[in-house]
Amino acid sequence: xxxxxxxxxxxxxxxVIGKRPIRHDGVDxxxxxxxxxxxxxxxxxxxxxxxxxxxxxxxxxxxxxxKAEAIPGVHAVVTYxxxxxPGEGMTELNESGEQATYFKAYNMLAREKVxxxxxxxxxxxxxxxxxxxxxxxxxxxxxxxxxxxxxxxxAIDSNGVLLLPDIFTDTEGEIDAAPSNxxxxxxxxxxxxxxxxxxxxxxVDNEYETATVHQGYIETHNATARWHEDGTLEVWCSSQGQFxxxxxLSDLLQMPVSRIKVTPMEIGGGFGGKTTIYIEILAALxxxxxxxxxxxxxxxxxxxxxxxxxxxxxxxxxxxATKDGKITAxxxxxxxxxxxxxxxxxxxxxxxxxxxxxxxxxxxxxYEVLVxxxxxxxxxxxxxxxxxxxxxxxxxxxxxxxxxxxxxxxLLNASKEGDLRVDGPPFTRVGNIECLENIENSDHWRTRLExxxxxxxxxxxxxxxxxxxxxxxMSSAQxxxxxxxxxxxxxxSVDIGGTRxxxxxxxAEVLGIPxxxxxxxxxxxxxxxxxxxTGGSRVTYATGYAAHEAAHDMIRQMIDGIxxxxxxxxxDVHFEDGQFxxxxxxxxxxKAAKILDDEDVGILGTASVAPSQPGSTFSVQVAxxxxxxxxxxxxxxxxxxxxxxxxxxxxxxxxxQLQGGIVQGIGWALNEEYFYDxxxxxxxxxxxxxxxxxxxxLPMIETIITEVPNPGHPYGVRGVGEVSxxxxxxxxSNAIHDAVGVRMRELPMSPPKVQKAIAANGG
Amino acid sequence: xxxxxxxxxxxxxxVINGDEITFQCEPxxxxxxxxxETLNLTGAKEGCNNGxxxxxxxxxxxxxxxxxxxxxxxxxxxxxxxIEGIATADGLHPIQTAxxxxxxxxxxxxxxxxxxxTKALLDKNPSPTExxxxxxxxxxxxxxxGYDKIVRAVQDAxxxxxxx
Numbered sequence: 031x032x033x034x035x036x037x038x039x040x041x042x043x044x045x046v047i048g049k050r051p052i053r054h055d056g057v058d059x060x061x062x063x064x065x066x067x068x069x070x071x072x073x074x075x076x077x078x079x080x081x082x083x084x085x086x087x088x089x090x091x092x093x094x095x096x097k098a099e100a101i102p103g104v105h106a107v108v109t110y111x112x113x114x115x116p117g118e119g120m121t122e123l124n125e126s127g128e129q130a131t132y133f134k135a136y137n138m139l140a141r142e143k144v145x146x147x148x149x150x151x152x153x154x155x156x157x158x159x160x161x162x163x164x165x166x167x168x169x170x171x172x173x174x175x176x177x178x179x180x181x182x183x184x185a186i187d188s189n190g191v192l193l194l195p196d197i198f199t200d201t202e203g204e205i206d207a208a209p210s211n212x213x214x215x216x217x218x219x220x221x222x223x224x225x226x227x228x229x230x231x232x233x234v235d236n237e238y239e240t241a242t243v244h245q246g247y248i249e250t251h252n253a254t255a256r257w258h259e260d261g262t263l264e265v266w267c268s269s270q271g272q273f274x275x276x277x278x279l280s281d282l283l284q285m286p287v288s289r290i291k292v293t294p295m296e297i298g299g300g301f302g303g304k305t306t307i308y309i310e311i312l313a314a315l316x317x318x319x320x321x322x323x324x325x326x327x328x329x330x331x332x333x334x335x336x337x338x339x340x341x342x343x344x345x346x347x348x349x350x351a352t353k354d355g356k357i358t359a360x361x362x363x364x365x366x367x368x369x370x371x372x373x374x375x376x377x378x379x380x381x382x383x384x385x386x387x388x389x390x391x392x393x394x395x396x397y398e399v400l401v402x403x404x405x406x407x408x409x410x411x412x413x414x415x416x417x418x419x420x421x422x423x424x425x426x427x428x429x430x431x432x433x434x435x436x437x438x439x440x441l442l443n444a445s446k447e448g449d450l451r452v453d454g455p456p457f458t459r460v461g462n463i464e465c466l467e468n469i470e471n472s473d474h475w476r477t478r479l480e481x482x483x484x485x486x487x488x489x490x491x492x493x494x495x496x497x498x499x500x501x502x503x504m505s506s507a508q509x510x511x512x513x514x515x516x517x518x519x520x521x522x523s524v525d526i527g528g529t530r531x532x533x534x535x536x537x538a539e540v541l542g543i544p545x546x547x548x549x550x551x552x553x554x555x556x557x558x559x560x561x562x563x564t565g566g567s568r569v570t571y572a573t574g575y576a577a578h579e580a581a582h583d584m585i586r587q588m589i590d591g592i593x594x595x596x597x598x599x600x601x602d603v604h605f606e607d608g609q610f611x612x613x614x615x616x617x618x619x620x621k622a623a624k625i626l627d628d629e630d631v632g633i634l635g636t637a638s639v640a641p642s643q644p645g646s647t648f649s650v651q652v653a654x655x656x657x658x659x660x661x662x663x664x665x666x667x668x669x670x671x672x673x674x675x676x677x678x679x680x681x682x683x684x685x686x687q688l689q690g691g692i693v694q695g696i697g698w699a700l701n702e703e704y705f706y707d708x709x710x711x712x713x714x715x716x717x718x719x720x721x722x723x724x725x726x727x728l729p730m731i732e733t734i735i736t737e738v739p740n741p742g743h744p745y746g747v748r749g750v751g752e753v754s755x756x757x758x759x760x761x762x763s764n765a766i767h768d769a770v771g772v773r774m775r776e777l778p779m780s781p782p783k784v785q786k787a788i789a790a791n792g793g
Numbered sequence: 794x795x796x797x798x799x800x801x802x803x804x805x806x807x808v809i810n811g812d813e814i815t816f817q818c819e820p821x822x823x824x825x826x827x828x829x830e831t832l833n834l835t836g837a838k839e840g841c842n843n844g845x846x847x848x849x850x851x852x853x854x855x856x857x858x859x860x861x862x863x864x865x866x867x868x869x870x871x872x873x874x875x876i877e878g879i880a881t882a883d884g885l886h887p888i889q890t891a892x893x894x895x896x897x898x899x900x901x902x903x904x905x906x907x908x909x910x911t912k913a914l915l916d917k918n919p920s921p922t923e924x925x926x927x928x929x930x931x932x933x934x935x936x937x938x939g940y941d942k943i944v945r946a947v948q949d950a951x952x953x954x955x956x957x
Contacts, residue, residue, distance in 0.1 A: 059901030062836020062876035069835040298902025527899030682896035693939030717845035726931040
């Protein structure tokens with residue numbers, strides 16, 4: 031039992047960890063009984079719907095809600111005037127930094143202007159969703175139109191068109207005098223890049239673009255609110271963290287968090303996009319105004335138009351290397367579209383861009399720009415897929431110029447323990463090299479790719495790496511011993527993909543009981559200590575850490591209780607391999623539970639922890655593609671990925687995170703993009719036209735779990751949720767180059783673009 | 794919606810998970826609306842409401858349908874099986890067990906639709922190839938799993954149902 035020294039940790043040493051139990055919430059989820067956010071129905075409930083702007087950029091001249099309010103069955107209409115006037119404060123954006131509360135309020139309900147197609151203007155509550163929809167259509171809004179700003183170049187060269195009047199570029203604390211659509215310029219640098227490039231035998235210098243893409247969770251946003259007569263508010267919604275939702279509601283409603291209770295419903299996917307509020311605030315305002323519970327759900331078009339997709343980017347990567355393959359310098363420039371309001375994952379994009387490599391001379395310039403698109407939000411390893419796409423493609427271009435094996439090049443330049451990260455701190459023990467070696471030794475890498483017999487089908491192989499920091503932060507857990515020897519585990523982290531079990535397994539490991547004897551529950555904000563979002567790949571790491579500590583607290587209390595029962599000193603009672611023992615006497619965990627209950631000794635182990643060494647992680651992936659040179663279509667033939675899990679607590683779900691992230695990355699690489707017309711209207715706001723990968727598009731996704739234990743966790747855990755999405759775009763771009771000799775530097779690499787590139791290259 | 798008499802509503806009778814049920818609906822209500830809002834069968838999920846994601850799939854008279862694309866009034870006299878009708882008092886259906894054992898779900902919101910689609914496939918084709926499975930399930934979107942473990946679960950279920 032007890033904590034093992036991480037250096038000694040090997041998966042095989044455990045009783046529970048590393049096994050493949052059935053997840054606790056599985057039966058509810060395969061029978062349709064699990065209650066997601068939209069599955070709640072309260073007595074007397076009204077239905078809310080939202081009026082959204084059809085325009086990308088316009089001043090609101092007037093809003094007339096009178097015709098809507100006159101419809102029978104309509105109980106209330108709210109606009110921005112129903113929100114308390116926001117103060118000067120800041121609101122957390124969780125994985126995307128923080129944002130002025132004023133802008134958060136402005137995004138929830140438009141005030142002076144509408145700033146993107148889909149921007150919420152008003153919300154209606156009615157007795158029936160159809161009536162609410164009818165009422166929304168009767169709200170009259172007059173607009174004065176402005177030219178939309180739809181990409182970084184337009185934002186920079188805007189001819190005086192500004193989205194927001196009071197934005198002045200902040201360059202590392204220096205504020206420009208003139209207003210701009212560029213919110214900030216961040217710089218990370220070390221060494222001397224000029225000297226580094228001068229020492230290079232080969233330099234590549236190219237530009238890259240990535241499209242705005244959406245997280246694409248299958249469950250749309252939902253919220254049900256009930257404002258009570260005593261001024262307290264209850265909210266039920268699916269989110270990546272009940273405490274974050276509570277905080278944002280508190281900030282916008284200007285009421286203490288203790289007056290708000292948020293109950294996390296089962297969540298149908300988030301990937302970063304559900305770490306914030308959208309309609310939760312509207313449901314709350316409508317409930318306050320109507321004195322009835324109000325339920326709201328978004329439709330798919332609303333999700334695509336008006337939640338938080340990831341920024342589109344324009345990037346430059348210049349890398350120099352010696353002829354024997356050592357990188358001498360790198361300069362990366364990133365332009366991230368924040369969307370209509372400041373705040374984007376620019377910093378993590380900068381911090382990860384070059385991290386797979388050990389570098390002496392580098393500079394990263396990051397710019398955040400405002401465009402008339404929805405305010406961007408976190409998407410799995412936020413910012414990194416874009417920045418590492420540029421760098422990992424540029425690295426392949428260096429290898430091509432040097433005629434060098436891209437895996438050997440990466441091994442030669444790999445970052446390792448003690449190297450300084452771009453953002454300052456040195457890497458702790460990391461598994462970059464082990465991941466590369468696991469791919470080098472994989473069946474996939476060692477099997478030669480055969481060419482097709484069809485002359486128009488060309489095959490190629492590409493490789494790319496990815497790096498993600500991972501997150502720590504506060505998590506809480508409570509273990510309550512039941513008389514039958516089972517444990518009820520309260521843990522604060524919303525479970526998106528099996529973490530009830532990965533957290534329960536860590537508690538069970540300490541207690542020496544089967545994980546089936548643990549009943550994990552994710553409670554509301556009043557029933558468990560503060561726990562950060564299910565984001566940053568932090569749950570199995572930080573909440574698992576809390577469960578580990580809570581289990582030890584239980585053992586301490588049980589030892590005290592059994593010492594009393596045996597009339598012994600607690601220091602003479604020992605717990606090992608599931609048995610309490612002292613002076614020749616011994617009790618199993620189950621028998622001890624029964625005796626303690628008979629003796630009226632209650633056992634409630636608790637822990638709130640904030641571990642700060644999540645252990646960064648790497649992923650290395652290899653893609654085989656087949657390019658149809660006639661149509662430009664790219665088919666994935668074979669795909670293998672590895673990532674460093676530290677220690678894989680619950681391996682089937684570690685594999686699942688790898689496979690899921692890889693396939694999201696494949697969609698980002700090949701198909702997915704926001705398609706806006708000249709007027710700034712989103713023209714593909716459906717799951718038919720926003721084309722995510724289907725089962726038919728893909729082969730099996732082969733996984734290899736690399737295990738380099740994290741010294742910052744009692745069981746060696748590293749977060750596994752995010753890094754896998756980063757390598758696919760570059761791995762596939764590099765594979766396309768290997769197949770047909772063209773460099774794709776713009777995402778998505780959709781058939782028309784690939785075909786055009788092949789034609790430009792002489793067919 | 795079930796609690797009040799709706800003007801212009803129609804009474805419809807169909808057999809849902811073996812029970813003959815009469816419900817009222819408006820002409821514009823979809824089968825999905827009625828299942829979720831009127832009959833409280835919330836296992837079918839709304840992911841897109843226009844037939845692109847498969848999260849609301851049910852079997853109607855032996856045919857797999859998107860319940861969001863079927864008007865409730867069209868179901869008069871039909872036999873409908875939803876996710877709630879797949880398991881029995883004797884336990885889970887082998888398809889459900891295979892999804893659990895193969896870790897073929899993460900967030901689980903698409904899972905009811907996938908299981909219903911899998912049942913419709915295996916009812917028709919008890920030993921599908923991998924390509925046939927992928928083709929059949931192309932109408933169900935999953936954003937979490939990358940489909941690998943889902944395809945394996947279907948293969949596993951098919952094998953076990955053949956043995957049984």
